Amino acid sequence: MKKPVYKELVAASSRxxxxxxxxxxxxxGYEILKQVQLLSGGELEWSDGMLYPVLHRLERDGLIKGRWQLTDAGRRRKYYRLTGRGKRQLSTDRESWRAVYGALQMSWGGSHV
Structure with missing residues (x-):
């Protein structure tokens, strides 16, 4: 049986x-969804309805940039990439999450819960 992953934690970690x-x-987008599932060992399964608002917010905030491209099948697909601002935010987020993770590990007595 799959362990529950709480929405608040998923929301906080989405950026x-x-x-x-x-x-x-x-x-x-679809590749991002697959990567989340792969990186989490199947524990996280984001939906389109969860991902696309995040992508739109990140684009609006200037952290990512999107561009439309036609696929071989003639459909339009939006590709996203990091901006310079996004790279700086990722560095800040990485430091913050490492601090939170370290504090949790210490509070759990160093156990791997």
Whole structure:
């Protein structure tokens, strides 16, 4: 049986997760969803309805940039990439999450819960 992942934690981690994925290069929404699932060992399964508002917010905030491209099948697909501002935010987020994780590990007595 799958362990529950709480919405608040998923919401809080969505920006650094998407920025981290995009630090590996330009990609599109469906591939981001697959990467989240892969990176979490299947524990996180984001939906389109969860991801696209995050992408729109990150784009509005200037952390990512999107561009439309036609696929071989003739459909339009939006590809996203990190901006310079997004790279700086990812660095800040990485430091913050490491501090939170370290504090939690200490409070749990160093156990791997």
């Amino acid at each position: 650094p997760m998407v920025l981290s994925i995009l630090s590996g290069g330009e990609t599109y």
